[in-house]
Amino acid sequence: xxxxxxxxxxxxxxxxxxxxxxxxxxxxxxxxxxxxxxxxxxxxxxxxxxxxxxxxxxxxxxxxxxxxxxxxxxxxxxxxxxxxx
Numbered sequence: 812x813x814x815x816x817x818x819x820x821x822x823x824x825x826x827x828x829x830x831x832x833x834x835x836x837x838x839x840x841x842x843x844x845x846x847x848x849x850x851x852x853x854x855x856x857x858x859x860x861x862x863x864x865x866x867x868x869x870x871x872x873x874x875x876x877x878x879x880x881x882x883x884x885x886x887x888x889x890x891x892x893x894x895x896x
Contacts, residue, residue, distance in 0.1 A: 850884045853877055 822830060854877060864874045 850877070850880045853880060 862873065863871060865871065870878065
């Protein structure tokens with residue numbers, strides 16, 4: 812992973828630096844919680860493109876998928892808070 816960009820590069824392109832995935836930089840205690848924060852990453856990625864949320868009055872596929880992800884994240888929020896305490 813290229814530092815700070817989230818893009819993959821060949822290991823020779825980054826000579827002299829240690830290559831790590833984003834998940835390797837997270838504390839070990841929180842590594843399993845990456846899926847809880849996937850909603851934020853998806854929103855950032857999709858809205859950067861400027862895609863439409865609805866077409867002919869219906870939500871688009873990616874927007875429906877994001878809404879479903881958000882509902883799952885909200886449903887799991889109490890469990891996440893309990894895990895952090």
